[in-house]
Amino acid sequence: MATDSWALAVDKQESTTDSVSLFRKCFASSLAKDKAAQSLLNKMIHTSLVNTTNQVEVLQRDPNSPLYSVKTFEELRLKDELLRGVYDMGFNRPSKIQENALPMMLAEPPQNLIAQSQSGTGKTAAFALAMLSHVDPANKWTQCLCIAPTYELALQTGKVIEQMGKFYPEVKLAYAIRGNKLDRETKLQEQIVIGTPGTVLDWCSKLKIIDPKKISVFVLDEADVMIATQGHQDQSIRIQRMLPNECQMLLFSATFEDSVWKFAERVVPDPNIIKLKREEETLDTIKQYYVLCNDKDEKFTALCNIYGAITIAQAMIFCHTRRTAGWLSAELTKEGHVVALLSGEMTVEQRAAIIERFREGKEKVLVTTNVCSRGIDVEQVSVVINFDLPMDKDGNADNETYLHRIGRTGRFGKRGLAVNMIDSKQSMNILNQIEEHFILLISKLDPTESGKQLLCSSTTR
Ligand SMILES: Nc1ncnc2c1ncn2[C@@H]1O[C@H](COP(=O)(O)OP(=O)(O)OP(=O)(O)O)[C@@H](O)[C@H]1O
Numbered sequence: 423m424a425t426d427s428w429a430l431a432v433d434k435q436e437s438t439t440d441s442v443s444l445f446r447k448c449f450a451s452s453l454a455k456d457k458a459a460q461s462l463l464n465k466m467i468h469t470s471l472v473n474t475t476n477q478v479e480v481l482q483r484d485p486n487s488p489l490y491s492v493k494t495f496e497e498l499r500l501k502d503e504l505l506r507g508v509y510d511m512g513f514n515r516p517s518k519i520q521e522n523a524l525p526m527m528l529a530e531p532p533q534n535l536i537a538q539s540q541s542g543t544g545k546t547a548a549f550a551l552a553m554l555s556h557v558d559p560a561n562k563w564t565q566c567l568c569i570a571p572t573y574e575l576a577l578q579t580g581k582v583i584e585q586m587g588k589f590y591p592e593v594k595l596a597y598a599i600r601g602n603k604l605d606r607e608t609k610l611q612e613q614i615v616i617g618t619p620g621t622v623l624d625w626c627s628k629l630k631i632i633d634p635k636k637i638s639v640f641v642l643d644e645a646d647v648m649i650a651t652q653g654h655q656d657q658s659i660r661i662q663r664m665l666p667n668e669c670q671m672l673l674f675s676a677t678f679e680d681s682v683w684k685f686a687e688r689v690v691p692d693p694n695i696i697k698l699k700r701e702e703e704t705l706d707t708i709k710q711y712y713v714l715c716n717d718k719d720e721k722f723t724a725l726c727n728i729y730g731a732i733t734i735a736q737a738m739i740f741c742h743t744r745r746t747a748g749w750l751s752a753e754l755t756k757e758g759h760v761v762a763l764l765s766g767e768m769t770v771e772q773r774a775a776i777i778e779r780f781r782e783g784k785e786k787v788l789v790t791t792n793v794c795s796r797g798i799d800v801e802q803v804s805v806v807i808n809f810d811l812p813m814d815k816d817g818n819a820d821n822e823t824y825l826h827r828i829g830r831t832g833r834f835g836k837r838g839l840a841v842n843m844i845d846s847k848q849s850m851n852i853l854n855q856i857e858e859h860f861i862l863l864i865s866k867l868d869p870t871e872s873g874k875q876l877l878c879s880s881t882t883r
Pocket of ligand 1: 461464465511513515517520539541545676
């Protein structure tokens with residue numbers, strides 16, 4: 423069985439499962455796919471380190487080890503081949519998370535680690551370096567095992583390991599992913615294996631081409647995405663149980679909900695724990711307005727009225743559904759406006775290309791749904807239009823999403839403008855809930871005068 427494929431697992435159970443639980447499974451599966459696609463997208467668009475002023479919190483560390491944090495790669499006493507690889511990748515100094523994580527990962531005796539920091543902060547580069555450092559190239563068997571939630575994510579991570587190990591050709595890497603069929607008799611000589619949990623499990627247990635007892639470093643990447651698929655969670659735990667007690671366990675995640683913690687604690691015994699502190703977002707520097715309309719068409723007219731004012735800077739327009747986003751971008755285009763549309767139907771590559779163009783300022787306006795927008799750094803966007811207000815599945819205000827769309831980190835304090843479009847009692851209700859939650863007053867814009875009003879407020883910003 424293609425063990426990474428949820429779809430297959432669901433198909434097989436169809437005859438024995440009732441329709442409700444089948445629906446739940448399909449829903450969970452599509453959520454997991456969304457998470458994995460988002461994660462891949464983040465990787466593809468973060469061509470450089472995400473600039474973060476956040477501090478790393480060391481939540482737990484082995485009291486017996488004198489661990490320290492480093493400010494330079496030299497302090498880590500890396501092999502020359504690896505230091506050359508690091509500099510060749512354009513890294514001058516360790517990122518915030520790497521400052522603390524690298525000494526823990528390279529320590530003797532090996533230290534287990536659970537690390538959380540947002541996407542693009544240098545986690546992959548950190549554990550790639552740790553695996554390459556621990557390998558003994560004279561030994562022609564697998565010593566480091568890394569699992570990622572999907573085929574594409576495994577390939578992305580593999581690329582980083584290959585790049586970093588460019589000047590260390592004695593170390594070889596194999597991909598345990600679907601399509602890479604190996605015979606039972608094969609004895610894998612590659613020292614590092616990266617793959618998806620199902621195939622890695624097959625290689626360790628069924629085919630026995632990896633001897634799990636010889637693994638000295640086990641990395642579980644993207645734990646939050648991994649646990650979105652129950653099958654992957656179980657497979658990861660089964661792999662971990664085959665490894666020797668002295669094997670170093672490293673787990674990385676971009677987010678840390680309770681479910682991720684629970685999973686992390688099962689997979690990583692006696693961990694050091696580090697976390698990048700989240701910077702507080704604030705709405706203080708954002709001028710917020712609302713426009714009262716009767717329906718979608720009136721909202722469109724109101725949007726056209728303010729269009730001149732909003733395109734002074736870069737703007738993002740949020741819709742609740744893909745359908746509305748598609749309709750809106752088509753209507754704006756008909757009016758002669760140049761807009762980009764970011765939609766869930768697109769492939770990850772197409773989405774990454776659109777985000778890149780928007781980043782470069784090739785388009786000033788981006789129409790999108792919430793799901794697609796996570797990879798965009800809102801700091802660069804100074805106008806946000808909520809064509810539809812963010813709401814949760816029960817129809818209440820989704821305050822967190824509102825904050826995420828328009829919030830700015832206090833430290834940067836850049837000013838911005840947000841316009842909320844109201845077309846029903848329900849959306850007015852949501853607006854009131856948002857005002858109450860954030861303790862603020864959102865001013866009303868006169869639909870006919872709104873363009874002028876906004877222009878005034880953007881020049882006084
Ligand atoms: N010390 C560094 N100096 C400069 N650039 C770095 C450094 N470490 C990593 N990078 C670069 O920053 C980008 C993000 O790094 P990386 O992919 O390791 O982050 P990540 O936290 O693993 O992100 P994700 O969760 O999306 O995988 C990459 O382009 C990487 O090459």
